[in-house]
Amino acid sequence: MTASPLPPIVLDHPLVQHKLTRLRQASTSTAGFRRLTRELSLLMCYEATRSLSTEPVGIETPLERMEGRQLSGKKLCFVSILRAGNGILDGMLDLVPAARVGHVGLYRDHDTLEAVEYYMKLPDDVAERDCIVVDPMLATGHSAAAAIDRIKASGVRTIIFVCLLAAPEGVACLSARHPDVQIVTCSIDRGLDEKGYIRPGLGDAGDRLFGTR
Ligand code: URA
Numbered sequence: 001m002t003a004s005p006l007p008p009i010v011l012d013h014p015l016v017q018h019k020l021t022r023l024r025q026a027s028t029s030t031a032g033f034r035r036l037t038r039e040l041s042l043l044m045c046y047e048a049t050r051s052l053s054t055e056p057v058g059i060e061t062p063l064e065r066m067e068g069r070q071l072s073g074k075k076l077c078f079v080s081i082l083r084a085g086n087g088i089l090d091g092m093l094d095l096v097p098a099a100r101v102g103h104v105g106l107y108r109d110h111d112t113l114e115a116v117e118y119y120m121k122l123p124d125d126v127a128e129r130d131c132i133v134v135d136p137m138l139a140t141g142h143s144a145a146a147a148i149d150r151i152k153a154s155g156v157r158t159i160i161f162v163c164l165l166a167a168p169e170g171v172a173c174l175s176a177r178h179p180d181v182q183i184v185t186c187s188i189d190r191g192l193d194e195k196g197y198i199r200p201g202l203g204d205a206g207d208r209l210f211g212t213r
Contacts, residue, residue, distance in 0.1 A: 005176070008188065057069065077101070081147050084135060102122035114146075136165070165185065165198050166183065168190075
């Protein structure tokens with residue numbers, strides 16, 4: 001029997017929705033797009049790390065001794081799906097500066113339509129870490145699912161997928177192939193158009209982040 005997929009977490013916080021609306025606007029500059037992506041990434045990271053385990057630790061405040069809590073358990077690795085995933089890393093690393101970072105690069109073969117890996121570099125100890133895989137747009141879901149195939153093949157057990165926007169098609173594809181992977185997103189939009197863009201979306205996230213066309 002296959003496990004039922006985890007329902008996606010959609011961040012409905014007013015600050016997230018406000019920043020996402022600014023991000024979507026065609027008139028937002030490259031600098032503004034980067035800043036908003038960084039801020040939204042930090043907020044998504046906050047949600048994605050909600051279930052990290054903690055342990056008690058004794059500390060001294062200037063006034064007295066107390067028992068605080070500190071992170072315990074597995075360390076984190078962020079994995080960016082190239083190239084647009086790199087735009088999400090800065091905000092995540094603001095919040096978890098000690099996390100390791102991996103990169104996966106994939107392109108779609110025009111004949112077979114399969115995702116072909118052209119680059120993959122993960123930390124040596126990735127199997128001992130929980131992974132947060134980042135890509136701003138979950139469109140068809142094929143590259144996210146293919147990247148997660150490879151990360152699981154490296155021995156990683158717990159994976160969370162974080163994106164700014166998702167299409168229902170992408171959520172369905174990723175949930176079918178990796179029902180154990182929690183999706184965290186700011187919005188599930190209407191759907192994909194015939195060119196594979198998420199509608200209403202925000203356009204090409206990589207181009208808007210890096211000022212290319
Ligand atoms: N990738 C993007 O950058 N934008 C989309 O709308 C879909 C995939």
